[in-house]
Amino acid sequence: DSKKAHNFIESLIKDEISSGKHAGKVVTRFPPEPNGYLHIGHAKSICLNFGIAETFQGECNLRFDDTNPEKESQEYIDAIREDVQWLGYEWAGDIRFASDYFDAIYDFAEELIEKGKAYVCSLNAEQMAEYRGSLTEPGRNSPDRDRPIEDNLQLFRDMRAGKYANGELVLRAKIDMASPNINLRDPILYRIRYADHHQTGDKWCIYPMYDFTHPISDAMEGITHSLCTLEFEDHRPLYDWVLDNITPPARPRQTEFARLNLNYTITSKRKLKRLVDEGVVEGWNDPRMPTVSGMRRRGYTPESIRAFCDMIGVNKAGGTVDVGMLEFAIREDLNARAPRAMCVMRPLKVTLTNYPEDQAETLTLPVHPQNEAMGTREVPWTRTLYIDREDFVEEPPRKWKRLAPDQAVRLRGGYVMTCREVVRDSEGNIVELKCEYDPNTLGVNPEGYKPNGVIHWVSASDSVEVDINLYDRLFNHESPDSDKEGDFLDHLNPDSLVRLTGARVEKSLAQPRNDLPYQFEREGYFFLDAGASEPGRPVFNRTVTLRDSWAK
Ligand code: ATP
Ligand code: MG
Ligand code: MG
Structure with a gap:
């Protein structure tokens, strides 16, 4: 195969296939816990797992890792499904839940007990921590470690039957309390939790731990490559121990990659x-x-x-x-x-004194200047217009590229106009500019003078009022959760949201599209917030500015 691999996991699988180590379909899974919404880090894992399946014409499952019923909910399940679909991926078959395998996982636990590989332990959490030892100290065996198999089996069944309280007993794997890998020091396999589960209701009062559930769920689904983030590297020996000590229906392998x-x-x-x-x-x-x-x-x-x-x-x-x-x-x-449009964020009224009051015309502008196939849009030109307040100053600095008294600018896609008079209200605020437009400048340069620049505008009488949310980064610190004593909430960016009301967009956006943001010329990219909009009063969210304003 001459195609370059996208990443080290893809090359690894290619090598396994060419060396004969792997045969048959490649099956991966994306295994979120439904205890929150998916974030950009999950997107990396989704792209990797579904991407690998695509590359090898295999399959990728969506499986909810639902072993902590108190923290999970249907709301999260629904949101996660929608997000995976929206990213453009299709999981194989039905959605799966680790809880689909609770019966099987229970049976595997009994299998371990019967083989003398698991025991019921009565140490409480504090004692358990103390017995576990540390990185420098080996752990000590639980006094329950050598309980007879028959007793373990009975106690485990009693745990399941609800004869014990939360936290009273746990089931532990019998591995090695002196292992340098703390995950192998007789890890807990099952604990008691009187909790209602979103999938299984009150069927269970004992729930398997993630480290026991995950390898079994992978095996049940015939996952061939179980990809997870690096913090699980130390858990891999336990993943393998579980599969080596039960009789699994398949033998998946875990590979780790770096979190985003x-x-x-x-x-x-x-x-x-x-x-x-x-x-x-x-x-x-x-x-x-x-x-x-x-x-x-x-x-x-x-x-x-x-x-x-x-x-x-x-x-x-x-x-x-x-x-x-x-x-x-x-x-x-x-x-x-993105389709292009004009939006005036902070409208300042302009009257074209030499444009007849009862006249109007329609200008035709491209939807995208580099892509003719996207068609054209119609923009009304009238005697009163709006420009952005920030595009006018009375005393222009050197090299000012916008409007100033007695200076000319081109209105994007329209005519050139010159500012002749500044109108103020009783408090001295500028409320209007009286300008003269040059009727011979539509699509051609004026004769004898040069406009200062090009600014955007909309018709005052024939445009649509909108509200704008100017979003910026939520945190103003590079690593908001880095300082150990402080709190990440200390690093919130106070300007992460600036709301503008009464902005005006050109008329072609009366019914804005909701599949793609617009580029509001000279301002950035803006997307309709369909949920926040009222009929006739759209709300737009700024997706991103045109340029990186944070660049160092
Ligand atoms: P969090 O710490 O945000 O709760 P998690 O790993 O506990 O994340 P899960 O729902 O268990 O969340 O994640 C599902 C999958 O997404 C896992 O395989 C996990 O490794 C992966 N994943 C989660 N966060 C990231 C990240 N930042 N980068 C890459 N993969 C991630
Ligand atoms: Mg988590
Ligand atoms: Mg997790």
């Missing part, structure tokens, strides 16, 4: 949940959240997220990616595809 860390960004569900619970953001899908649903509402496209994941690659070494790369990915995509 992004600067200026939090990627921990627990911390993102705090932002939601403490009302710092509007919810999991607040456009400032690094969640897939927040990014979707902000105007990120699935294509841009996938391109970003491709750009950052997959490797074994950790590190932090510059959030500027994510912004680069969405700018690239939208620069190529």
Whole structure:
């Protein structure tokens, strides 16, 4: 195969196939715990798992790792499904749940007990920690470690039958209390939890631990390559121990890769949940959240997220990616595809004194200047217009490229006009400019003078009022959760949201499209917030500025 591998895992699998180590279909899985919404880090894992399946014409399952019923919910399950689909991936067959395998997992636990490989332990959490030892000290055997098999079996069945209270007993693997790998010091396999489970209701009062559930779920589904993040590298010996000591229906293998860390960004569900619970953001899908649903509402496209994941690659070494790369990915995509429009954020009225009151005309502008296939849009030109307040100053600095008294500018796609008079209200605020337009300048340069620059505008009488959310990074610190004593909430960017009301967009956006952001010329990319909009009063979220304003 001459095609270059996308990442080290792909090359690894290619080698396994050519050496005969792997035969048959490649099956992967994406295994979220439904205890929060998916974030950009999960997107990396999704792109990797579904991408590997695609490359090898295999399959990728979506499996909810649902062994902590108290923290999980149907809301999260629904959100995760939607996000995976929105990213453009299709899982094989039905959605799966680790809880689908609770009966099987229970039977494997009995199998371990019967083989003398697991025992019921009555140490409490504190004692357990003390017996476990430390990195420098071996652990000590539990006094229950040599309990007879028959007694273990009976106790385990009694645990299941509800004869013990939360925390009273646990089932532990019997491995090695002196192992240098603490995960192998008789890890807990099952604990008692009187909790209602979103899938299994009150059927169970004992729940298997993640480290026991995961290898079995993988084996049940015939997963061939179980890809997970580096913090599970130390758990791999336990993953293998479980599969080596039961009779699994298949033999998956675990491979680790580095988690995605992004600067200026939090990627921990627990911390993102705090932002939601403490009302710092509007919810999991607040456009400032690094969640897939927040990014979707902000105007990120699935294509841009996938391109970003491709750009950052997959490797074994950790590190932090510059959030500027994510912004680069969405700018690239939208620069190529976003329809163009004009929006005046802070309207200042302009009257064209020499344009007849009862006259109006329609200008035809391209939807995208580099892509004729995207067609044209109609923009009304009238006697009163709006320009942005920031495009006019009374005393222009040197090299001013916009409007000033007695200076001329071109209105984008329209005529050239010259400012003749500044109108103020009783408090001295500028409320209007009286300008003269040059009727001979539509699409041609004026004769005898040169306009200062090109600015955007809309018709005052024939445009649409909108509200704008100017979003920026949520944190103003490169690694908001880095300082040990401080709190990541100390690093919130106070300007992460600026709301503008009463902006005006050109009339062609009366019914804005909701599949792709617009480029508002000279301002940035903006996406309709369909949920926040009222009929006739659209709300737009800024996806990203035109250029990186944070560049060092
Ligand atoms: P969090 O710490 O945010 O809760 P998690 O790893 O506990 O993340 P899971 O729901 O268990 O969240 O994650 C599902 C899959 O996504 C796992 O295989 C996990 O390794 C992967 N994943 C989670 N966060 C990242 C990340 N930042 N980069 C890459 N993969 C990730
Ligand atoms: Mg997890
Ligand atoms: Mg977690």
